[in-house]
Amino acid sequence: MWERGLLFLLLVYSTSVYSASIPYRSLVMSTHKNQLLVFSGLEDWRQHDVINYSKLFLLSLNPVSNTRGISISLRENREIVIFSDAGFNTITAINVTNVQNAILLHIGTSSGVGQLGVDWVSGNCYWVDTVYGWIVMQAIPKDFSKVNSLNPNFKMVVDTYIDIPTGIAVYPELGYLFWTDTGKIPKIERSSLTGEDRKLLTWQGVIRPTSLCIDYFVKRLYWTDPGRGTVEYSDLHGNGRNILVSSPGSSFYGIDIFEDVLVVSEWSSGAVNGSVKLFIKADGKQATDKTIIRYGTPAFSISVFDAKRQPLDLSREFHL
Numbered sequence: 261m262w263e264r265g266l267l268f269l270l271l272v273y274s275t276s277v278y279s280a281s282i283p284y285r286s287l288v289m290s291t292h293k294n295q296l297l298v299f300s301g302l303e304d305w306r307q308h309d310v311i312n313y314s315k316l317f318l319l320s321l322n323p324v325s326n327t328r329g330i331s332i333s334l335r336e337n338r339e340i341v342i343f344s345d346a347g348f349n350t351i352t353a354i355n356v357t358n359v360q361n362a363i364l365l366h367i368g369t370s371s372g373v374g375q376l377g378v379d380w381v382s383g384n385c386y387w388v389d390t391v392y393g394w395i396v397m398q399a400i401p402k403d404f405s406k407v408n409s410l411n412p413n414f415k416m417v418v419d420t421y422i423d424i425p426t427g428i429a430v431y432p433e434l435g436y437l438f439w440t441d442t443g444k445i446p447k448i449e450r451s452s453l454t455g456e457d458r459k460l461l462t463w464q465g466v467i468r469p470t471s472l473c474i475d476y477f478v479k480r481l482y483w484t485d486p487g488r489g490t491v492e493y494s495d496l497h498g499n500g501r502n503i504l505v506s507s508p509g510s511s512f513y514g515i516d517i518f519e520d521v522l523v524v525s526e527w528s529s530g531a532v533n534g535s536v537k538l539f540i541k542a543d544g545k546q547a548t549d550k551t552i553i554r555y556g557t558p559a560f561s562i563s564v565f566d567a568k569r570q571p572l573d574l575s576r577e578f579h580l
C-alpha cells in the first residue's frame with residue numbers, strides 16, 4: 261500500500277513539470293524543500309545579470325518531500341537524473357528525455373539521506389546516509405517503462421569506520437569511489453567501487469567537507485568546506501592539495517563543473533534566497549554571482565547536466 265501510494269504521488273508531481281525534457285547545459289538543484297529546480301542556459305550566466313527564469317523548470321513534489329542529493333547519468337540513450345528525498349525517505353530516478361517517466365529506485369532511507377553518485381558506465385547509483393552511517397549502491401534499470409515493482413536489493417558498500425558520510429563522487433573508468441565524512445574525524449576517503457582498498461586521502465585541516473566533484477579530464481577532486489569557507493582540490497590520491505577559493509564565513513555547499521568554471525551553491529542560515537557562484541577553475545577568480553530569487557529558497561546540492569561532463573567507455577556493458 262505504501263509503495264502504491266508513493267507511486268501515485270510520483271505520478272501526480274511529474275505531471276506538474278514545465279516541460280517534457282531537460283535540455284543540456286542545465287543546472288539541477290535541490291532545495292531541502294518540496295522542489296527540485298532545473299535552470300537551463302548555463303552558458304548565458306556570465307553574460308547576463310540575472311538568471312533567465314523563463315527557462316526554469318520546477319518539479320513540485322508532495323509537501324512532505326525534502327529534496328537532498330542530486331546526481332546525473334549522461335550515458336547515451338540513458339540520461340537520468342537521480343535524487344534523494346529525506347521527507348519521503350526515497351531515491352527517485354527521472355528519465356531526462358521524458359520526465360513523466362520517473363521510477364522509485366529505493367524506499368527506506370533515513371531522514372539523513374544525502375548526496376548521490378552515479379557510475380554511468382555500469383549503470384549503478386550510490387548514495388550516502390548520514391544517519392545510518394553507510395554508503396549503499398543500487399543498479400539503475402535499463403528501461404524504466406518495463407519497471408513495475410520496486411527492486412528491494414541494494415548492496416552495502418561501506419558501513420565500517422564511517423561516521424557521517426556527506427559528499428560522494430564516482431570515477432567509473434578508474435574504479436574509484438570518493439566520499440567525505442563530516443563526523444568526529446572529518447576526512448575525505450577513497451575506495452574501489454565495491455568499497456575495498458580504502459585510502460584516507462585528506463584529513464588535516466578539514467572541518468566540514470560537504471560536497472565533492474571530479475574533473476575527469478585532469479583527474480582532480482574538488483570539494484567544498486563550509487566550515488572553512490573554502491573550495492579546495494587535490495589529485496585523486498590526496499596529493500597536491502590546494503585552496504582554490506577562500507572566503508571565511510561563506511557556506512559553500514554543492515559543487516560541480518561546467519566547462520572552465522566550478523559552479524558552487526551557497527547556503528547560509530537565515531538566507532531566504534540561495535545563491536550560486538561561478539569560479540574559474542584555473543585561478544579561483546569569481547566569474548559571476550547569481551542569486552536564486554524566484555522561489556525564495558536556499559540552494560543545496562547541484563549537478564550540471566551537460567553532454568561533455570561524463571566521458572564514456574562503451575566497451576563495458578550496462579550492469580543489471
Ligand SMILES: *[C@@H]1O[C@H](CO)[C@@H](O)[C@H](O)[C@H]1NC(C)=O
Pocket residue numbers: 304308312314315
Ligand atoms: C531568456 O529566454 C528566452 C526564451 O528562451 C529568450 O527568448 C530570451 O532572449 C532570453 N533572455 C536572456 C536575457 O537570455
Ligand SMILES: *[C@@H]1O[C@H](CO)[C@@H](O)[C@H](O)[C@H]1NC(C)=O
Pocket residue numbers: 337338339355356357358361401402403404405
Ligand atoms: C527515456 O525515455 C526515452 C523516450 O521516451 C526512451 O527512449 C528511453 O528508453 C527512456 N530511458 C529509460 C532509462 O527508460
Ligand SMILES: *[C@@H]1O[C@H](CO)[C@@H](O)[C@H](O)[C@H]1NC(C)=O
Pocket residue numbers: 532533552553554555556
Ligand atoms: C529574496 O527574493 C525576493 C524575490 O523573490 C526578494 O524580494 C527579496 O528581497 C530577496 N531577499 C533577500 C534577503 O535577498
